[in-house]
Amino acid sequence: MSEQNEVKSCIGCLYYYVTWDVKNPKGCKYFGFKSKQMPCLVVYKSAGAYCNMYTPKNDTQKGGL
Template sequence: MEQRIVCQKCKHYFVTWEPSRPHGCRAYGFKSKQIPSAVVKKSSGADCSFFEIKSGS
């Protein structure tokens, strides 16, 4: 069964202060209007390979 990637639960995800590009991914090194996992899937056809659950600190 395929697991859905939720960027907000990933340690590489961050929120930017830019209204035009509010979502960011440190692993891939970009900011976008869309959630990073959707951008990766759309551009490469593959699921994100850097997804890691955030530690509960």
């Protein structure tokens, strides 16, 4: 598989977020949805193509200490 076609985890993506919704704890701000699964898997299953909107967060956007 080429690097372009690899599924990238949503962790570390600018658009990924964790919701307060117990039934749908993972969300994608770019596509505007919440789900039980990682958003990149939902995009692949529904569109038949890998999500190419992965945008890494910079140091000021990362959570943590």
